[in-house]
Amino acid sequence: MHFAVIQFPGSNCDQDCLRSLRDDLGIPADYVWHKDTSLGDGCDAVVLPGGFSYGDYLRCGAMAKFSPIMRAVRDFAAGGGLVIGVCNGFQMLCEMGLLPGALIRNRDLHFICEAVALRVETSGSPFTSRCRTGELLQIPIAHGEGSYFADDATLRDLEKHRQVLLRYVDPATGVPTPASNPNGSLAAIAGICNRERNVFGLMPHPDRASHPRLGSDDGRKIFESMADAIRGRRYQRAGAAIGVCHTEAPARDALVAMRSGGGDVFGV
Amino acid sequence: MKAIVIVKPKTTVLDPQGVAIRDAVRHHPGLEHAVAGVRAGKRLEIDLEASAAADPALEEKLHAVCRDLLSNPVIEDYELHLER
Numbered sequence: 375m376h377f378a379v380i381q382f383p384g385s386n387c388d389q390d391c392l393r394s395l396r397d398d399l400g401i402p403a404d405y406v407w408h409k410d411t412s413l414g415d416g417c418d419a420v421v422l423p424g425g426f427s428y429g430d431y432l433r434c435g436a437m438a439k440f441s442p443i444m445r446a447v448r449d450f451a452a453g454g455g456l457v458i459g460v461c462n463g464f465q466m467l468c469e470m471g472l473l474p475g476a477l478i479r480n481r482d483l484h485f486i487c488e489a490v491a492l493r494v495e496t497s498g499s500p501f502t503s504r505c506r507t508g509e510l511l512q513i514p515i516a517h518g519e520g521s522y523f524a525d526d527a528t529l530r531d532l533e534k535h536r537q538v539l540l541r542y543v544d545p546a547t548g549v550p551t552p553a554s555n556p557n558g559s560l561a562a563i564a565g566i567c568n569r570e571r572n573v574f575g576l577m578p579h580p581d582r583a584s585h586p587r588l589g590s591d592d593g594r595k596i597f598e599s600m601a602d603a604i605r606g607r608r609y610q611r612a613g614a615a616i617g618v619c620h621t622e623a624p625a626r627d628a629l630v631a632m633r634s635g636g637g638d639v640f641g642v
Numbered sequence: 643m644k645a646i647v648i649v650k651p652k653t654t655v656l657d658p659q660g661v662a663i664r665d666a667v668r669h670h671p672g673l674e675h676a677v678a679g680v681r682a683g684k685r686l687e688i689d690l691e692a693s694a695a696a697d698p699a700l701e702e703k704l705h706a707v708c709r710d711l712l713s714n715p716v717i718e719d720y721e722l723h724l725e726r
Contacts (some may be wrong), residue, residue: 433714440711469714476716478651483658523655523717558656 375604377403378413379421380447382438387424387460387581394584395421397598408441418604419456420447423465424516424579434477434519435465443469444592456500456600457573461517464565464575467533473568473575474532477526482557485518485579490556490587491545492564492578496536499567500603501574511540511592513578515564520568520577522559532566540565540576643690645704646723649713650683657681686712695726 376393382390388405395403400549403421405411413420428437440443442641451457451472459467467473480486487510493507524532532538541562544554550562565576580593651657664680667673694700704722713720 432712436711436714468716474716476714478655478717479658481656481658483662521656525654525716558658 375402375418375601376400376414376416377419377421378406378417379423380405380408380443381405381443382425382427383407384427384429385423385425385462387579388463390579390581391421391460393464394406394593395597398584398591399594399601401597401601405551405608407451408438408443408445410638411442411446413446417450417455419458419600422447422459422466424461424463426460429468430462430519433465433469435462435467435469438462438466439470444552450546451568451573454572455636456569456603458501458596458600459575460571460579461520461577462513462582465519465578465614467573467575472573473566474528475522475566477519478523479519480517480521480556483518485516486514486520486556487514487554489583490513490564490578491548491554492540492541493543493548493550494539495538498536499539499571499574499599501567501596501599502525502539503602506598507549510543510545511583511595512545512590513580513583513593515578515590516582517577521557522561522577524560529560532563533561535569537566537569538563538589539567540578547550582635608630613629643692643695644725645688646725647686647688647704647712648683648721649663649686649718650681650720652717652719654688655683655717669702700724712725 379388379391392403395401429435447457454632465477466538468476492500492511494507494509495506496503497503541550542555542564544547544551564578567574580596582588583590583593585591659682663682664677665679667680668686707721708720709715
């Protein structure tokens with residue numbers, strides 16, 4: 375198993391991601407420079423880390439889509455490979471069109487750096503299979519532009535296909551409230567996946583919650599879910615049968631099978 | 643020759659920056675009750691080479707870069723003006 379952590383000029387959570395994976399989770403991982411054109415042999419998952427790629431100029435994540443490595447990332451995603459974008463990585467995935475919607479300035483204009491409570495909306499994804507549906511996670515956020523926006527039709531589509539994986543909630547009640555929504559995200563959305571469920575973007579940083587010494591190790595579950603999917607153990611088939619495990623096939627095979635069976639192909 | 647690109651948040655998108663600026667403008671003497679709202683966008687001035695003016699597809703190419711890079715159609719509208 376091997377994870378590729380892409381480094382852009384201005385990335386600043388690349389080391390957090392690499393050390394979480396390698397040191398805290400024991401998952402082999404290496405950096406891939408944004409000017410490279412290949413993810414390397416045997417790449418099983420791509421991590422787009424947080425930070426301020428290209429100085430956040432123009433719009434957060436807007437420039438990164440033109441980096442040479444992004445063609446390889448697109449191809450990898452189109453082939454069913456697992457891609458996770460954290461914070462600035464989420465912004466990139468939206469700018470690239472691999473995920474719908476956009477991330478805009480926080481409601482209160484402040485850069486917010488704090489631990490937040492997240493509710494796992496479904497365990498039916500290769501990123502949340504280690505969690506229970508409805509489980510609360512404590513993971514920090516650190517962003518100025520994390521307010522999720524999408525038009526009404528897109529939002530309905532996301533809900534219909536259970537693509538919202540994480541929502542900001544009140545830690546005491548587990549329910550989204552205006553006060554527990556740190557940035558004004560629509561429908562308190564903290565993380566979404568694509569229709570095929572192999573591309574995931576989230577504003578919270580699982581890489582900053584991978585060891586109890588960091589205040590929480592809830593972020594491990596996300597990386598461990600990915601590792602499980604790659605090992606082909608606990609992957610729950612996406613689509614109609616969310617929450618019901620139907621396949622033991624490796625995630626990529628399952629996704630390819632779904633695709634050839636008429637599933638929508640996103641952003642290719 | 644210049645291309646002027648104005649990028650504005652869509653009216654359906656929350657613009658907290660515009661709201662903050664509106665509130666600040668309302669503190670300006672005499673404007674307390676005069677300002678209904680502010681939308682904050684950006685203006686980009688693109689200096690074009692003289693030779694580019696001869697390209698009949700120039701305007702279409704500039705529209706393409708406005709859509710692909712300079713604005714995000716999910717949240718923003720743009721206007722393109724060519725100054726010859």
